[in-house]
Amino acid sequence: MSRPAHRRPEYHKINKDLFVLTYGALVAQLCKDYEKDEDVNKYLDKMGYGIGTRLVEDFLARSCVRRCHSYSEITDIIAQVAFKMYLGITPSVTCNNPSRTEFSLILDKNPLVEFVEELPAGRSSLCYCNLLCGIIRGALEMVHLAADVTFLQDTLKGDRVTEIGITFLKKLDEKKYRRKK
Amino acid sequence: MADEALFLLLHNEMVSGLYKSAEQGEVENGRCITKLENMGFRVGQGLIERFTKDTARFKDELDIMKFICKDFWTTVFKKQIDNLRTNHQGIYVLQDNKFRLLTQMSAGKQYLEHASKYLAFTCGLIRGGLSNLGIKSIVTAEVSSMPACKFQVMIQKL
Numbered sequence: 001m002s003r004p005a006h007r008r009p010e011y012h013k014i015n016k017d018l019f020v021l022t023y024g025a026l027v028a029q030l031c032k033d034y035e036k037d038e039d040v041n042k043y044l045d046k047m048g049y050g051i052g053t054r055l056v057e058d059f060l061a062r063s064c065v066r067r068c069h070s071y072s073e074i075t076d077i078i079a080q081v082a083f084k085m086y087l088g089i090t091p092s093v094t095c096n097n098p099s100r101t102e103f104s105l106i107l108d109k110n111p112l113v114e115f116v117e118e119l120p121a122g123r124s125s126l127c128y129c130n131l132l133c134g135i136i137r138g139a140l141e142m143v144h145l146a147a148d149v150t151f152l153q154d155t156l157k158g159d160r161v162t163e164i165g166i167t168f169l170k171k172l173d174e175k176k177y178r179r180k181k
Numbered sequence: 182m183a184d185e186a187l188f189l190l191l192h193n194e195m196v197s198g199l200y201k202s203a204e205q206g207e208v209e210n211g212r213c214i215t216k217l218e219n220m221g222f223r224v225g226q227g228l229i230e231r232f233t234k235d236t237a238r239f240k241d242e243l244d245i246m247k248f249i250c251k252d253f254w255t256t257v258f259k260k261q262i263d264n265l266r267t268n269h270q271g272i273y274v275l276q277d278n279k280f281r282l283l284t285q286m287s288a289g290k291q292y293l294e295h296a297s298k299y300l301a302f303t304c305g306l307i308r309g310g311l312s313n314l315g316i317k318s319i320v321t322a323e324v325s326s327m328p329a330c331k332f333q334v335m336i337q338k339l
Binding site: 014015017018019021023024025026028029033043046047050051054058086115 | 184185186187188190191192194195197198202216219220221223224227228231232256257302
């Protein structure tokens, strides 16, 4: 099929809406199936992990990024290339500790919650976007980097911005230079 | 912008996740398909609302089906429906020869028994879209050889 020459701008938006709406329907269904918020959060994280392990291949194939030499480079690429490519936003990156293994991605605008007004009653500890944490964790693990990814701030819980914290667990150099004694 | 890949992966994870958490048996299988279809229904309702915000009013049922086959399918699956057939009495068959959600799975008869799981969401999508355009329907899908599939829409006269 040939693509139409003039793409109406709405087409891109509808495509994004498809993903956002599907995600919303999924979370709604999970809330119906599971009583506890922790179960829903865990389930979303597991799903995100499965998606992340496959998404990273798609990402690497499309983006042609060069090999990274530090955790901050990796976090920058996640924020500026990956998030831009898949969600159309560019979160800002801050470093949280002097040894440069803990970073935060700050999202002013979270496209996943575009249609969400507020968390349902009785679901106050639900991490609505936990899928994102799982995706990042799964993707990093596929490139041999262990990391802990959690939500530090969430607009749905009253915070001003959404903040995702990434803590890298093993030092990159250790694998290259240290040898088992 | 949100890539097709993201939706595809999310959809596949949804299907496998739902089935993993369900037990074995015919009843559970049916329940999973119903859940997927209901999710698709809700998404279809929302999508069609945003999509037809600025379009002109539809003349009749056939016009609506043509819209689903052309504009709606193109936006969601990046291609049009290849063939639309009707008996002019409320039954429409939409044929897609290269259904986006099945192309990565197989090209022939392999995994045919699993195809229905991956079509349930889209059946709901069509049903939801039609529902918000004022048409009550029942949508089923059949696959004889991947990745081609047929969606059958039965309009329910109120």
